[in-house]
Amino acid sequence: MTGRPFMEPGLEEPILVIDEGRRDKLPPGKWVRRHLFNSWHNTLVTVLLVLLLGYAAYRFGLFLFVNGRWSPVRRNLTLFMVGRYPREELWRIVAQVVIWSGTIGLAWGVAIAGASFRASQTGVAYREDPLLTKVRRYWGLLGLLLLLLLLTESFGPLILALVAIGVGALLQVIGKRVPGQYADLMWAAVGVLAVGGYQIVSGFHGRGWIWMATPLALGAVRLVGRIAWTDPRRERLMQLGVVAGVFGIGYVAYSMLDLEGVGWDHWEGLHLNLIVATVAIVLAFPLGLLLALARRSSLPALRVMATSYIELIRGVPLISLLLMAQFFIGFFLNTTTPLSALTRAIAAFTLFTAAYIAEIVRGGLQSVPKGQIEAGQSVGLSPFRVTRSIVLPQALRAVIPAMVGQFIALFKDTSLLSIIGMAEILQVRALVHAQAEFRGFGIAETLVFVMLAFWAFSFTMSRESQRLERKLGIGER
């Protein structure tokens, strides 16, 4: 592997060497001398900065491990995690953590299997990241987990963490072992697990069967497609029959089971922040994509609607939208609660973020040269195929950093839920300090704890986006 030097005329050395491996091949001692102590003023700056940083680190360490009054966090850890969620139903969240950990593991394994399958088909060797790289990639989250375990007062959370990681690792191995051509079935399984993990808390009842039956039906359709059919019409018929069958069975099963759980209106604490952010991200992305395409559409009505939507939503503060959804919908519709409070809050987050995503994606769409579209048209692709296979892949690739930035902002904005009376993690902090023994006690510590929780997830999102950028070669072309 050779580095790519950037030369400046008149200099003997390259000013910058980009290398996937080590940036600098000098031995540590020499590196330090060349970069930190090469002149008297650099030496002075180095010494001063080391002293300053060392003192700051010392004070922070002292605060973290010695002086910090962590008892408000320690005592109320469950409150910070799940808020006022009923304690006798806590097993549901435990099960959810394990199932979703398994879901992530399986998805990860299947993705690796798919990548190596594609690589083998194109004749390129696929190299999986070593374990240490993976650990380094997620050190923010692992650090938060460690902090949580240090703060717990029982072994329950430790066992939960070990079981969850174990299940995730096991399913990852299984996902990797399954041959690449079965990837679609595995993705259906991921979908079923994800829905199951959600419904173990929210309950298996009502309209939940739609969510469960959708991945099952998709998997079943793919399964039917595997059979070598002689008559394509019979294949279509069979697929329709299978879909109808799955939906029918799902409907009957759910109306017979009818197991009530704890609806998401009772989800609080960090659990709520994560759910709201995840759901809003998953919903806002496709909505934003459609809005961006609509805004560039040649149909004036569509364009006007998309543009006015984007400009209207982008022009108002998020908090005003949240308040609107929370307290004023009732006045417009003249009814008390058409949708639950949390559903309306998530709708507000989704609508708000979608407008921003639309503008980010539009930026990406505009960066795709016109020649690309014309090339697609000239080989006779339909407008849909041109957008789907030529424009969008390039446009989305270009806007990953901005998009992830928007998602991180959305995650942090979930702290605004406290203003509309929902006990997300920042509001839990206020609850804790209303308790008699923690009134005005340890207020810095609880704030640091909440900040760390937000930071760990935001940082992990950022690292994932950087990995994606590197993988897709953004910034190098």
Add this chain to the structure above:
Amino acid sequence: MRSMKRLAVLVLGLTLVAAACGDDASGGGDLLADVVERGVVRCGVNDVLPGFGIVDDTGAFSGFDVELCRVVAAGVLGDADAVEFVGLTAGERFTALQSGEIDVLIRNTTWTATRDGQEGATFLFTTFYDGQGIMVPTATGFTSLEDLADANICVLQATTTELNLTAVFNARGIPFNPVGFADNNLLRPAYEEGQCEAWTSDVSQLTAFKATIEGEGGAAQTILPDVISKEPLGPLVRDGDSAWAQAVEWSVMATVQAWEFGIDSSNVAGYTSDDPNVKNFLGVDGFETGIGLPTDFVVQIISQVGNYEEIYNRNLIPIGLPLAGTPNDLWSNGGLMYVPPYR
């Protein structure tokens, strides 16, 4: 032309959706029946006010106002646990009540004329008589408002407390310097560090903080004898539904009447008396008030939650608020707790 047609279809669709939503609207005006049918009372409370409404580490609500919500549920539904608590901030409480997010608001809300007139809310029986006071470190030696000339006074921003402070000090011609904070968790350390010489708030809150500060080994605190405002706190319901308002009010007042009669949670079961007023009160012999509450609503309230004194002792005595000799004592003891007779 085609896009126009699409637009027309879309508008038509939206209209249909709106119409469908409009049909869902409940007739309104009969919240009591709605609550009974729903089987749960949605009660707006404070979740960060010691003594009145807090959340403990198991996620359960507790406090004086919280127990009054349970009283309403026990009276209306016969089950004190049939309450859905909604933690509300001061800013959103009236909106939540008006828009129907909650059925009743019991969140240390001061009854004032403008609120009664402009917030679309009906104030009911006052359950706690508070007043704005001023706390100073005992070491300062301040004993009256006049001593506070040119002092820095810590106060919560955007509260009636802040307005009232300005009004009272200006009226008396005492120069002062208000230092505003967003919440008590920020105010307390600032006060203890000496950023201000005095802290003004409701006496109930000052008393709670005095106990905490002194309990944690801080400087001794004094609450000045001057009470500079009247703060009657009680439950509120939406304007225009008197059946529901009566149900809430008579449920809450039953705790005071039981206290007056000497009936509490320990002796209410099988309580007998020859006094016809007591018999009526307890619904013996099928006495019916016509308020729309079950005949045994008082028995349910007192057995499941308790009388006013019990509720007060459980929640407000621990934070250092005395009952005897205050306005919150029974009228027969010289206080202001006086309820109409149950007959």
